[in-house]
């Protein structure tokens with residue numbers, strides 16, 4: 613049975629912490645390096661429901677994509693929800709380790725898992741990491757569809773292949789436009805519009821798209837947008853990461869039990885389709901501004 617320090621060293625080789633963004637907070641949050649590890653759980657968010665799942669599983673190590681403390685803290689008192697997470701982890705001998713932006717840009721990384729969930733053919737990174745001589749690491753991925761689909765069908769397909777959320781998939785652009793190439797980026801991707809335009813793809817699949825960036829991007833060119841729930845675009849990484857650790861465990865004869873969380877931690881829980889159409893409202897013909 614490996615020690616936590618050995619498992620962490622293997623995870624750091626997959627997602628080197630020095631490749632994380634400067635503002636990020638990756639690495640081990642709690643855990644005894646000498647503790648033995650037999651069961652590992654992967655999840656997107658280090659929230660209470662996930663800690664409860666880790667306790668139920670008798671996991672020794674929880675690996676999450678999102679940091680628990682991104683901006684630091686001066687207290688881990690259990691009266692605060694994050695302090696409660698720390699207390700429950702330590703009381704149950706569960707270590708917490710975070711791989712965030714270092715997992716985003718890895719090869720394979722978060723966007724490879726997203727592309728894989730949709731069976732897209734990966735051409736290369738959207739924003740290549742210039743320090744990678746092989747040109748495979750970087751943010752986002754440019755992909756091709758083996759069988760081009762109209763935007764509306766691609767949205768329906770993505771909704772089937774990504775874990776279910778209240779939001780589902782929103783699409784922007786002509787629903788009948790044929791999509792042959794698509795850039796994907798797990799998590800919030802609206803800082804990548806420049807790279808997406810430069811790549812000349814037909815569509816961009818990401819999460820957390822806001823009105824102004826989305827409106828400007830679709831005005832600028834006929835780029836189609838697909839907006840999924842942030843959690844749903846990153847959850848496929850958990851399966852990919854678990855498979856990577858499984859393979860390492862086999863190679864070292866560690867006999868680890870590696871699990872992927874089945875708890876949805878998308879904060880949005882309900883969605884209502886709109887029924888009020890502005891154009892059919894008599895008062896709208898008066899032409900009020902805005």
Ligand SMILES: [Zn+2]
Pocket residue numbers: 677678798799800842846
């Ligand atoms: Zn994220």
